[in-house]
Amino acid sequence: MKTAIVYYSMSGNVEQTAKAVADAIGADLIRLQPEKAYPDKGAKKFLWGGKSALMGETPTLQSYTFDAAAYDRVIFGSPVWASTFTPPIRTFLRDQAGALQGKRFAAFFCYSGGGGDKAIVKLAKALSIDAFDAAMLLIDPKDKPSAENDKKIADFCAAIGGGKRSVILHTRRLTLRPWREEDAADLFEYARDPAIGLSAGWRPHTDVEESRMIICGILSAPEIYAVCLDDRPIGSIGLKMGDGTDMTDRPDECELGYWIGKPFWGQGLIPEAGEELLRHAFEDLGMRAVWCGYYDGNERSKRVQEKLGFVYHHTTENLLVPQLQERRMGHVNLLTKEQWGKLRKS
Numbered sequence: 001m002k003t004a005i006v007y008y009s010m011s012g013n014v015e016q017t018a019k020a021v022a023d024a025i026g027a028d029l030i031r032l033q034p035e036k037a038y039p040d041k042g043a044k045k046f047l048w049g050g051k052s053a054l055m056g057e058t059p060t061l062q063s064y065t066f067d068a069a070a071y072d073r074v075i076f077g078s079p080v081w082a083s084t085f086t087p088p089i090r091t092f093l094r095d096q097a098g099a100l101q102g103k104r105f106a107a108f109f110c111y112s113g114g115g116g117d118k119a120i121v122k123l124a125k126a127l128s129i130d131a132f133d134a135a136m137l138l139i140d141p142k143d144k145p146s147a148e149n150d151k152k153i154a155d156f157c158a159a160i161g162g163g164k165r166s167v168i169l170h171t172r173r174l175t176l177r178p179w180r181e182e183d184a185a186d187l188f189e190y191a192r193d194p195a196i197g198l199s200a201g202w203r204p205h206t207d208v209e210e211s212r213m214i215i216c217g218i219l220s221a222p223e224i225y226a227v228c229l230d231d232r233p234i235g236s237i238g239l240k241m242g243d244g245t246d247m248t249d250r251p252d253e254c255e256l257g258y259w260i261g262k263p264f265w266g267q268g269l270i271p272e273a274g275e276e277l278l279r280h281a282f283e284d285l286g287m288r289a290v291w292c293g294y295y296d297g298n299e300r301s302k303r304v305q306e307k308l309g310f311v312y313h314h315t316t317e318n319l320l321v322p323q324l325q326e327r328r329m330g331h332v333n334l335l336t337k338e339q340w341g342k343l344r345k346s
């Protein structure tokens with residue numbers, strides 16, 4: 001998911017936060033600056049800005065580049081002024097109203113401790129949405145650094161997901177964490193086995209160096225996790241999104257993929273990891289549906305998908321398996337958020 005962080009900052013608190021979030025999730029920064037700067041000192045500072053915010057002014061902005069088509073999600077960053085969002089953000093919303101249609105939204109505010117909740121509600125209202133994918137309030141994070149603010153930023157980035165850094169997830173027996181380069185030997189141990197890769201459509205790894213390259217490339221994509229027992233990887237599971245999947249073009253849908261080393265087959269570990277990853281997809285990442293497929297004859301994978309509640313969607317007779325340059329029959333299943341919610345209740 002490609003994200004833009006659109007922000008205004010008078011004295012650097014929002015700017016510092018915007019940069020931290022951009023670094024963590026790999027977003028582009030778009031800074032808004034009014035042509036006529038607001039006074040930033042003395043009594044005028046609060047009077048002018050406060051009045052402008054209260055009156056819903058839309059100051060003219062210095063030119064900025066925002067290629068709306070390039071982004072699936074926009075995160076707004078603003079100080080709280082007079083319990084609302086700042087006028088430069090209001091100008092942006094007015095000018096980009098059409099371009100923002102269909103995007104996902106998140107927001108964060110820096111403030112001194114009053115009116116933050118109101119500002120979130122007012123910004124959501126201005127965007128005509130009920131709620132943000134994620135929202136965060138920080139008390140002057142540049143001026144008053146605190147562990148609490150750092151944790152809030154980490155949680156906000158985790159809730160947004162889809163960025164460079166994945167979160168760490170836990171199940172009863174497993175930890176799901178990002179792959180690390182030093183996992184190469186463990187990865188090779190299982191991925192060298194033809195029984196693993198060929199049924200999923202990839203060639204067995206030939207040496208540790210190849211495994212290392214695959215960790216640095218394919219497995220470093222967002223939302224791809226090493227399935228770990230006692231912090232040692234025994235398999236992989238992930239949500240492929242954007243260009244990483246050909247099952248959907250929608251930014252709020254993704255594809256579940258997984259494999260586990262042969263010594264661990266038959267213990268229900270992938271369904272256990274899959275359950276947690278589906279929760280993460282629907283609750284933390286705001287997905288509306290998850291796709292999952294298997295090649296004809298891969299009964300093990302089919303059973304995993306049945307256990308997780310996936311519903312048959314369609315079959316493709318002559319599907320190209322790109323890595324192996326061969327054609328197979330592929331079955332595709334779907335699980336919507338609604339179906340998942342019903343399963344959780346039953």
Ligand SMILES: Cc1cc2nc3c(=O)[nH]c(=O)nc-3n(C[C@H](O)[C@H](O)[C@H](O)COP(=O)(O)O)c2cc1C
Pocket residue numbers: 008009010011012013014015045046047048049050078079080081082083084110111112113114115116139140141
């Ligand atoms: C004009 C103005 C109005 C403000 N109104 C509020 C407010 O209603 N509630 C609050 O908690 N802080 C308020 N503040 C404080 C800022 O929101 C806070 O210091 C914020 O962290 C500044 O972000 P920045 O450094 O990115 O500009 C106001 C500050 C200014 C300049």
